[in-house]
Amino acid sequence: MEAPAPMNITLSNGAVIPVEMHKVRIVQRTSLPPVRRRLEAIGAAGYNTFLLRTKDIFLDMLTDSGTNAMSDNQLAAMMVSDDAYAGSESFYKLADAVKEVLGFDYAIPVHQGRAAEHLLAKVFVKPGDVVLMNYHFTTTKAHMELAGASVLELYGDATLQTASTVPFKGNIDVAKLRACIDKYGASKIPFVRMEATTNLVGGQPFSIKNLKEVRALAAQHGIPLVFDGSLISENAYFVKRREPEYANASITDIIREMMSQVDLFYLSGRKSTSVRGGLMATNSKEYYDRILAWLPVYEGFATYGGMSTKEVEAMAVGLREMTDENVAGASPDLIQYLVNRLEKSGVPVVTPPGGLAGHVDAKRFLPHIPQKEYPAGALAAAIYVASGVRSMERGTISCDRDQNGNETYADLELARLAVPRRVYTMSQMEYVVDRVAWLHGHRDLVKGLRFVEEPKVLRFFFGKLEALGGWDRDLAAAFEKDFGTGC
Ligand SMILES: Cc1ncc(COP(=O)(O)O)c(C=O)c1O
Numbered sequence: 001m002e003a004p005a006p007m008n009i010t011l012s013n014g015a016v017i018p019v020e021m022h023k024v025r026i027v028q029r030t031s032l033p034p035v036r037r038r039l040e041a042i043g044a045a046g047y048n049t050f051l052l053r054t055k056d057i058f059l060d061m062l063t064d065s066g067t068n069a070m071s072d073n074q075l076a077a078m079m080v081s082d083d084a085y086a087g088s089e090s091f092y093k094l095a096d097a098v099k100e101v102l103g104f105d106y107a108i109p110v111h112q113g114r115a116a117e118h119l120l121a122k123v124f125v126k127p128g129d130v131v132l133m134n135y136h137f138t139t140t141k142a143h144m145e146l147a148g149a150s151v152l153e154l155y156g157d158a159t160l161q162t163a164s165t166v167p168f169k170g171n172i173d174v175a176k177l178r179a180c181i182d183k184y185g186a187s188k189i190p191f192v193r194m195e196a197t198t199n200l201v202g203g204q205p206f207s208i209k210n211l212k213e214v215r216a217l218a219a220q221h222g223i224p225l226v227f228d229g230s231l232i233s234e235n236a237y238f239v240k241r242r243e244p245e246y247a248n249a250s251i252t253d254i255i256r257e258m259m260s261q262v263d264l265f266y267l268s269g270r271k272s273t274s275v276r277g278g279l280m281a282t283n284s285k286e287y288y289d290r291i292l293a294w295l296p297v298y299e300g301f302a303t304y305g306g307m308s309t310k311e312v313e314a315m316a317v318g319l320r321e322m323t324d325e326n327v328a329g330a331s332p333d334l335i336q337y338l339v340n341r342l343e344k345s346g347v348p349v350v351t352p353p354g355g356l357a358g359h360v361d362a363k364r365f366l367p368h369i370p371q372k373e374y375p376a377g378a379l380a381a382a383i384y385v386a387s388g389v390r391s392m393e394r395g396t397i398s399c400d401r402d403q404n405g406n407e408t409y410a411d412l413e414l415a416r417l418a419v420p421r422r423v424y425t426m427s428q429m430e431y432v433v434d435r436v437a438w439l440h441g442h443r444d445l446v447k448g449l450r451f452v453e454e455p456k457v458l459r460f461f462f463g464k465l466e467a468l469g470g471w472d473r474d475l476a477a478a479f480e481k482d483f484g485t486g487c
Contacts (some may be wrong), residue, residue: 002167003247005329017060018333021326022422025072032058032487039476046464047381047449047472049390059428061417062350064331064356068421070275074317078310079423084303091303092314094279097316099292100250101323102229103259104281106288107331109315110299111306112278113176113230113268113451114139118298119280120226121147124190132180132189134172134206135159135198138398142458149190152180152393158447159201160411162350162361166240169204169354170235172214186221190484191264195228196235201412203231203335203354205238207475208246208257215261224263224287232258233272233322234355237329252323263287269311271356272328273318274421277307291429313419331355331421336428338419345437360436366446371396373448373468376413381467382446383415387435391415399461401426421461442478449470 009019033041033056049062051443060067082089091109091384100105110116117140125131127148130473134141134155141151154176158166172194194211199201215225229235236254239246246254259265269277282288292302299306307315321327332355339353348364360383362375369375376395383391395413402408417432439446453464 002242003244005241005333006142007326007329008333009200017426018337019066020332020422020425030058030338033484034485034487035476035479036485038388039472042381042472043467046452047377047467048460048463049380049384049392050461051464052384052390056388057390059424060390061424061432062087062390062392062418064271064418064420066270066276067418067423068271069423070274070314071321072420073319073321074274074314077313079315081309081313083309085303086303086313088303088309090309090316091185093316094319096311097319098279098281101255101319102265102281103256103283104265105283106281106285108280108288108291108295108302109305109307109312110266110278110280110295112270112276113228113266114143114278115299115306116266116268116278116280117143119294120191120264121149122294123287125149126190128188130180130188131176131183131191131193132172134170134194134195136196136203137195137199138458138460140193140195140228142400154180155198155201159198159204160200162278162348162359162364162412167205167238167352168207168210169201170195170206171210172206174210174217176215177214177217177242181217181221181223186223189221189223191224191226192218193226193228195230196258197231197238197355199230199356200398200410202350202359202414203234205235205242205355207243208239208254209243210260211261225261226264226266227258227262228267229265230268230271231355232267233328234332237332240325240357240469249325251325251328255323269315269318272322273315274321275311275314275318277311277315278305279315283338302380327421331419334424334426334429335419338417338432339424341429341433342436345433346441347436347440349434357416357418359394359414359416360391362415365440366443368444369446369448371409371413372407373450374465375448376410376415377449377465378446378467379413379415381449382439383417383436383471383474385472385481386439386442387432389417389432390415390434393460399458400457438479438482442475445471445475445478462476
């Protein structure tokens, strides 16, 4: 049973809706291209939604990364940034916010989250190492493997069950962690990484109880705990709502409690802090010195680390603002609404709803498409044709082939409908629900995909595919039959 959320208001007819606790002051125009144009655009993009142009997109639900709405205070802070190469006052504001919100003495700005992962790999990982995680993220895995390590995921039984009521599917299975430490030995394990709301399995959070157990075991063996806090405030929000011990704690207190367990923190600032940048932070002078030595080589000087000083200023504000429950809960509440409405419409979704996105389960949506024909990629392309909404494939296309060129089949095949913070409205979510439900009713028309251009590393970004048998044309024809040649 989840604790109530303050912005989920009960109407007099009993319906509960997520009421926005902000006013919209700046807007960006969007338009809905007709289905024929959508058909042309997805073909030109090689059925890869990353390769669509935004002028062809109605609602951009590819990602919440760098697409959240910034606050008035963040925009104002950008205007007073101190554009110095070295010693910028903007950095000192960020360092103060890091100390105040996260409790760390040392802050290292980097240009985005994967830059932090690159430095982590450079400084801590050697060939033959085994990096342990609750679940991998695409860029994290790529950096660890490029450094010669392998990645092991230690999730529990519920994590891969898409229809579930387990509140913390992002937990590490502590028995598996113990077994791994016994098997590989601490000297081969540079760190254990906990990702705050595990992106690839549906934005699922972990509990503080689990974090503490993992930290205690790792520390017993001298293994550092690395915390990927890209969605730290959302994970804290789920702790407040789902971990009874923290029901009355503030987001600030929950974040501090989580941070008390962490040896090295990093984040993609593009998410919880709503800017474009990244950050590493620690209380270890030794770690700080080892990372700092490489910072000017790959990122920039210590006081900007590859970020614009405007974004450094905005990150300082964003770090403080994310501790407001209404800010931390803005996306999770709208995601919950979206997921519940999709589920009620018969669409198979990942439950419980997580952070960052509503996730549609492509294995259940398109059971007739085998994994070798990329059901999640096909579903993302089909959602675009049916709605002009851009989602992202998070399945086998997002896993690169192994060293022998064989497919690495993903545990889950998901089409992710990201809900950037404070960007979309309930009526837009209703539109998404309607069109995805329509597509579900016409799912037999959707067939698989085949690569025609396949990059070796992170192929999901630039790879191009074709629709087997030209199914997209049949889908567009069915759409026109029901909705006419308009939208
Ligand atoms: C959990 C997680 N870690 C790391 C990254 C990489 O961050 P960036 O995209 O800023 O390089 C992301 C990006 O989405 C992420 O979700």
